[in-house]
Amino acid sequence: MDILSTLLENATLVKIIKLITWILFIIFIIGFIRKILKKRIEDISIRYKAQKGVEIVGYVLIIFLVLMAFTVDSIKDYTIIIGLFTAGITFTLQELILSIAGSFYIFFVRVYKPGDRIEINNIKGDVIDIDSIYTTIMEIG
Incomplete structure (x- = not known):
């Protein structure tokens, strides 16, 4: 029990565990949505494009999480940057x-x-x- 409490006091290890948990959760959600799309969309080419879109969004989220976990500690900086970026992309x-x-x-x-x-x-x-x-x-x- 002492070993576990000692490991959980390490901030970097806790960040890594949280990151791995989120990555596994996103991968699970990607697989779940792909199964739903496979059952719902009959046209193979449309199904392929939809599944690829879901995968790309999931992988972008994973990259975002990795960057967020090991760079800036303040979430405010990321929300401002992401907000301005998405507003520009949406308008364009x-x-x-x-x-x-x-x-x-x-x-x-x-x-x-x-x-x-x-x-x-x-x-x-x-x-x-x-x-x-x-x-x-x-x-x-």
Whole structure:
């Protein structure tokens, strides 16, 4: 018991244990979300892109945690930097983000699927393909 209490008094070791715990938790969440996407999305290429997106977000979180664990001790500095960075990125990529959010809505809610007849901006047609940003329709007269 003395050995355990001595080890837990070491601040660096405690940081490493917390970091490893968070990394394992993020890896578990990545796997869980990938399983949900595998069951929910039928199209293989869309499923692959969604799973890759989840992996990339998870790995970015892991890198962020590692940097945070061994650099600046104040979380305020990171929140200010991350806040300004994300505000700039969001403003710059606003239209792309809205398109991707709309495509997630279409994929998960299944508003329409290939083969359905839809009307968008007074253009009627049959849905040919749904991509991550575009919906391709064959226009009808």
